[in-house]
Amino acid sequence: MEDKGVPMVRCLACLLILCAPLGGFALDFTEAVHFSERTGFGAPAEEVFRWAGLSRAQAVDLVLQHLSADPTVPAPDWVKPPFERPPGDREHPADQAARQAYNDRKEAKKAELRTWFIEDAVKAPWPLGAKLALFWHNHFTSSLEKLDSGELLLQQDLLFRRLGTGPLGDFIKAVSKDPAMLIYLDGETNAKGKPNENYARELMELFTLGEGNYTEQDVKEAARAFTGWTVDRAKGTASFNPKRYDDGVKTLLGQKGNFGADDVVDVLLRQPRTAVFLTEKFWRFFVSPDPDETQVTRLAAAYRASGYQLKVLLRGLLLQDAFWSSANNDSLVKSPFELLIGQVRTWGLKDYDPKRLTWQLARLGQDLFNPLSVKGWPEGLDWVDAATLLERRRDLSDLTNQFRKSWLTPESNLE
Amino acid sequence: MRIFHSLVLFGALAFPAFPQAAVQPPLPTLVLIELAGGLDGLSAVVPYADPAYAAARPTLAVPADQVVKLDAGLGLHPALAPLADSWKAGDMAIVLGVGYPDPNLSHFRSIAIWETASASNQVLETGWLARLFAAGPGWPDLVADGIVLGETHPGPLKGPQMKNLSFDNLDAFIRDAGSIEDPGPQPGAAGSIAKVQHDVAEAAVALAKIRPQVREPSSPFPETPLGRSMKLTFQLLDAGVRVPVVKLTLRGFDTHSNQKADLDRLLKDLATSVAAFRTNLKADGLWDRVVVATYSEFGRRVGENGSRGTDHGTAAPLFLWGGRVHGGLVGHQPSLTDLDQGNLKMGIDFRTVFRSLAGQLWALPDAQLDAAFPLTKDSLALLNP
Numbered sequence: 001m002e003d004k005g006v007p008m009v010r011c012l013a014c015l016l017i018l019c020a021p022l023g024g025f026a027l028d029f030t031e032a033v034h035f036s037e038r039t040g041f042g043a044p045a046e047e048v049f050r051w052a053g054l055s056r057a058q059a060v061d062l063v064l065q066h067l068s069a070d071p072t073v074p075a076p077d078w079v080k081p082p083f084e085r086p087p088g089d090r091e092h093p094a095d096q097a098a099r100q101a102y103n104d105r106k107e108a109k110k111a112e113l114r115t116w117f118i119e120d121a122v123k124a125p126w127p128l129g130a131k132l133a134l135f136w137h138n139h140f141t142s143s144l145e146k147l148d149s150g151e152l153l154l155q156q157d158l159l160f161r162r163l164g165t166g167p168l169g170d171f172i173k174a175v176s177k178d179p180a181m182l183i184y185l186d187g188e189t190n191a192k193g194k195p196n197e198n199y200a201r202e203l204m205e206l207f208t209l210g211e212g213n214y215t216e217q218d219v220k221e222a223a224r225a226f227t228g229w230t231v232d233r234a235k236g237t238a239s240f241n242p243k244r245y246d247d248g249v250k251t252l253l254g255q256k257g258n259f260g261a262d263d264v265v266d267v268l269l270r271q272p273r274t275a276v277f278l279t280e281k282f283w284r285f286f287v288s289p290d291p292d293e294t295q296v297t298r299l300a301a302a303y304r305a306s307g308y309q310l311k312v313l314l315r316g317l318l319l320q321d322a323f324w325s326s327a328n329n330d331s332l333v334k335s336p337f338e339l340l341i342g343q344v345r346t347w348g349l350k351d352y353d354p355k356r357l358t359w360q361l362a363r364l365g366q367d368l369f370n371p372l373s374v375k376g377w378p379e380g381l382d383w384v385d386a387a388t389l390l391e392r393r394r395d396l397s398d399l400t401n402q403f404r405k406s407w408l409t410p411e412s413n414l415e
Numbered sequence: 416m417r418i419f420h421s422l423v424l425f426g427a428l429a430f431p432a433f434p435q436a437a438v439q440p441p442l443p444t445l446v447l448i449e450l451a452g453g454l455d456g457l458s459a460v461v462p463y464a465d466p467a468y469a470a471a472r473p474t475l476a477v478p479a480d481q482v483v484k485l486d487a488g489l490g491l492h493p494a495l496a497p498l499a500d501s502w503k504a505g506d507m508a509i510v511l512g513v514g515y516p517d518p519n520l521s522h523f524r525s526i527a528i529w530e531t532a533s534a535s536n537q538v539l540e541t542g543w544l545a546r547l548f549a550a551g552p553g554w555p556d557l558v559a560d561g562i563v564l565g566e567t568h569p570g571p572l573k574g575p576q577m578k579n580l581s582f583d584n585l586d587a588f589i590r591d592a593g594s595i596e597d598p599g600p601q602p603g604a605a606g607s608i609a610k611v612q613h614d615v616a617e618a619a620v621a622l623a624k625i626r627p628q629v630r631e632p633s634s635p636f637p638e639t640p641l642g643r644s645m646k647l648t649f650q651l652l653d654a655g656v657r658v659p660v661v662k663l664t665l666r667g668f669d670t671h672s673n674q675k676a677d678l679d680r681l682l683k684d685l686a687t688s689v690a691a692f693r694t695n696l697k698a699d700g701l702w703d704r705v706v707v708a709t710y711s712e713f714g715r716r717v718g719e720n721g722s723r724g725t726d727h728g729t730a731a732p733l734f735l736w737g738g739r740v741h742g743g744l745v746g747h748q749p750s751l752t753d754l755d756q757g758n759l760k761m762g763i764d765f766r767t768v769f770r771s772l773a774g775q776l777w778a779l780p781d782a783q784l785d786a787a788f789p790l791t792k793d794s795l796a797l798l799n800p
Contacts, residue, residue: 090721099672099722145522289604333604363567373523375538381607386559386615387567387581389608390591 026053034329038286039063039318040127042342060318064311066126069162071133073120075154076112081236083151109150114368115354117157121341122352129161132310134337135285136160137369138376140175140207142184144369149180153369155236156180168278168308172207172265177238179231185374188231188238190223192246197223202374203264208274214253221250225259269308275300279313286317288328289380295320333380336364336388340395347403360395364388439556439657443776446648446692446707447662448641448685449570452669453522454711456731456759458678459495460509460748464488467751471718475675475725485509489748494682497690498736505742506693506702507735508797510768512749514730514761518713522669522727526712530570532766532788543766543787544660545574547773550786554659558621559614561660562651564644570662578614585647589626592619621656628654634694637687641665645688649695652705659777668711672722685709689736696738703738706776706798710765716757730761733768739776739798766791772798 027035032051036043051059087102088094094102121130142156156178163171175181176199182188185199200222204214228245229238250259252267259267268274279300283291299316306312322328334342340360344352361368365388371377384392462468463479464487482490483499491498501507517535519525528535532543541549548560561572563581572579582588595616601609629650636646644663651658665685670677689707696702714731730749749759770788773779775798785792 093721096673143523327603330605331603333608365568373527373538381575381604384608384611385569385573385577386579386611386618387563387569389611389615390582390588390595391567393595394591 025055027051027056027059030329031324034324035059035063037338037342038323038332040124040131040342040345041121041338042344042346044345044348056319056324060315063126063128063318064315066128067132067165067311068126068129069165071116071120071130071158071161072124072126073116075158076109076116078109079151079154079158081151082234083149083236085234106148106150110144110153110369111355111358113144113150113154113157114358116154117368118341118354118357121337122344127345129165132164133157133160135282136164138371139281140181141371141374141376142180142369143371147180147183149233151236152180152183152233165310168274168310169265169269172203172269173262176203176226176261176265177229179233179236179238182229182231182238187226187229190227190229191244192224192227195220195223195227195246199223200226200264204268206375208268208277209271210273210277213271213273213277218252221252221259222264224248225250225252225264226261229261269304272300272304275304275308278308279303279317282313282317284379286314287320287323288331292320292322295322333383335377335383336361336366336392337368339364339392340399343396343399347399349399349402349406351402351406352399360391360398364391364395439554441704442554442557442657442659443704443706444652444658445660445772445776446705447571447660448689448707448709449526449662449664450668450681450685450709450711451526451664451666452711453525453713453715453727454668454709454731455670455674455678455725456714457717457751458674459492459682460485460511460732461490461492462488462748462751463490465751471751473719474723475719485744489744492678492682494679495686497683497686500690501693501736502742506738506740507742508740509744510733510735510763510795510797511744511746512730512759512762513733513746513765513768514713514759515764515766516761518729518758518761520713520727520729522712526570529710529712529765530573532571532769532790534790540573541575542569542571542573542577543769544571544773545577547779547783547787548659549574549576550783551779554657556657557659558618558625558656559658561662562648562656562658563662564647565640566664566666568664572660572662578618580615580618583643585622585626585629585650589619589623592616593623595619625651625654625656630654632691632695633698634691636691637684639684639688641684642688642691645692649692652696652701653699670715670724671720671726672724674724693736706735706737706740706772708769708772709734714759717751717754717759718757729755729758731759733765735772735797737798741797741799745795745797763795764791764793767793767795768797771795 029052032048033043035051036047040047084105087098121127124130137157137160142153144153147153159174159178163174185202186196187199190196190199197219201219204219205211224246228240228242230241231238247258249256252259252264253271255267257263276296279296280291283296299313302316303313317323340357358368365383366377457468458477461477461482463482469476477492481493483493483496484490485502498507515528515535519528519535530542531539533539544561559580560577561569561579563569563572563579567581569579592615595612597613597616598609630653632646632649636642641663648661665681667677667681692707693702696705710733711731713727713729715725715728720726746763749762753760766788770784770791771794774784774794
């Protein structure tokens with residue numbers, strides 16, 4: 001009955017930590033809870049124990065040292081290609097039963113994708129990787145609604161985990177050729193002579209520079225550079241078709257060249273603005289809703305100088321005084337995922353129902369793998385309106401009841 | 416202590432915490448029904464006399480002898496027959512060929528455009544109703560700016576200052592919201608959440624007051640999610656709840672395959688729910704204070720696809736019902752042969768429809784309408800004075 005004893009131990013630990021003469025160097029209980037919540041989901045006792053007593057730098061180095069490129073819960077096997085395609089074709093349409101059976105399998109995979117993502121976030125002993133996967137999914141958005149494929153979304157999620165913690169340039173180059181992204185932002189239809197600007201525009205507006213830091217002409221030129229990529233949905237791969245590629249000279253942000261997809265990314269990353277844009281977004285995710293301009297400039301310069309190494313940026317952010325300031329302790333509104341998964345983790349619930357959580361998250365406005373638009377989910381106070389407030393309370397009390405029930409079993413009387 | 420908090424914290428808000436005794440002038444209510452997924456307009460309002468229709472829809476065309484004829488060229492889908500009374504009585508209008516320039520065929524982008532009344536390539540954070548209400552003086556003693564029933568997504572009601580409520584069950588809401596404590600002044604983000612808590616708690620008090628007046632309708636509603644939401648809408652208005660907008664959703668119009676059975680069911684649900692709503696409100700003498708309007712993110716492709724369904728398209732008809740609605744057809748049915756990549760060319764901008772509707776329903780000045788609809792200045796005569 002070890003896990004049922006944890007809350008009691010936690011109370012004792014809390015007392016000990018509060019009483020201990022640790023001085024100003026070690027994290028106290030409140031700071032340890034804060035660090036758990038911000039770098040993960042909720043504050044499970046074993047995590048709080050882990051951080052309490054460490055110095056800020058020790059805690060930050062430890063969490064970054066354990067930042068893994070793999071999920072804790074192995075991804076479902078069906079992420080390995082080939083992917084199933086709809087039965088029949090135009091000449092030989094499949095019968096209703098075959099189509100229905102295919103659709104059922106397809107929907108089951110979408111549901112399993114969400115279940116897996118939730119399970120991974122609940123079970124991760126070091127949840128920062130899962131948290132960053134959520135961040136990147138909400139940055140390089142994609143949606144089940146448009147892709148209609150659990151396989152491609154799962155493949156993309158694993159890409160986020162594998163490359164999202166490394167240098168940004170390699171990461172964006174891979175995202176630009178990721179099948180899910182090529183479909184979601186219409187890259188696969190972007191061809192020489194028939195440009196589709198969707199990806200080029202969002203890459204600059206939402207992924208790197210931010211609005212107002214490029215011209216409409218830059219969008220057109222970048223779109224030309226991204227031509228030529230097509231998707232094989234069965235293999236789950238992208239490939240380059242030179243016939244569809246516009247190999248002319250492009251002028252992008254004042255630079256001229258025979259740019260292809262990777263070159264655009266290099267040009268964008270040379271812009272200091274990209275580092276500032278990402279630093280501000282990470283600040284709003286980890287620190288507070290109001291990035292400190294001076295500190296952002298400093299952090300962004302170091303981030304860029306490191307070759308956009310994410311760990312450099314994260315280390316800088318997590319060691320900010322603003323991160324630890326008590327004024328920022330309650331400054332971030334939890335997204336529904338952080339709220340509910342955090343609660344499941346904090347209480348160590350074992351019999352949570354991922355399908356029910358998926359449904360509750362959607363009701364709260366965070367339909368997993370289906371953000372409402374390319375801009376991603378709402379941020380901050382947009383999560384809480386009169387409609388969602390009662391839902392958030394109801395869902396929390398739902399979890400509270402589960403927690404309470406776990407204390408009322410016959411075994412609760414035994415040790 | 417709680418009352419003291421209310422006064423200190425929320426004294427600056429536009430609405431007093433509790434309704435005054437004085438009788439307020441009647442408040443017209445707009446009931447929006449989102450037909451989510453993209454309505455196949457050519458099945459709902461059938462151009463039965465156009466040979467191009469049967470040609471484009473070899474398996475899906477609604478036969479001419481089955482439609483409810485509206486005029487020599489157009490007829491309603493047979494499942495919409497329960498609306499024939501409203502059509503004959505002249506309190507039903509069909510605005511034809513509604514869309515927007517440079518149409519986006521993505522569900523989420525297109526519904527965002529409809530909800531925010533933005534330009535096609537523009538992303539706005541607030542719904543058009545939120546901008547409209549923020550630009551005006553507001554009405555006294557509202558229970559809420561908007562009530563969202565069925566689904567919680569506020570759509571055109573989304574905005575930071577908006578007081579939107581959402582519930583499925585009135586008693587459950589009164590119980591849940593009634594248990595919310597006013598947390599008092601809070602710094603930072605918690606203060607904004609406290610404001611929402613205050614709104615909800617206040618609405619629970621107002622709704623608990625009218626609860627004894629809530630009665631069963633005399634004419635039954637269908638036992639469907641939409642039917643139940645429309646019934647609750649009727650009960651709230653009948654009980655005297657002052658709310659300018661109620662938003663409902665009927666989902667399932669994304670009919671890519673085997674659409675006939677789905678559309679038969681959905682359109683029947685819509686027609687029987689609206690017909691029951693109308694009958695009950697007419698009996699109540701409230702039909703003149705209500706307008707029901709449908710909208711959908713887009714219509715569907717003119718030619719059917721290979722799966723006895725239709726793909727995403729553009730323009731579609733939009734329905735209006737209400738005692739003040741100027742009945743009949745508005746605008747023209749788009750050509751089935753002069754197409755843009757297989758899609759109908761729109762005739763009327765949806766922003767003109769909603770601008771006209773809001774202006775005429777609530778008698779709003781142009782300046783206020785401009786705040787919600789900066790892109791369209793035109794007006795259609797949709798309501799009788």
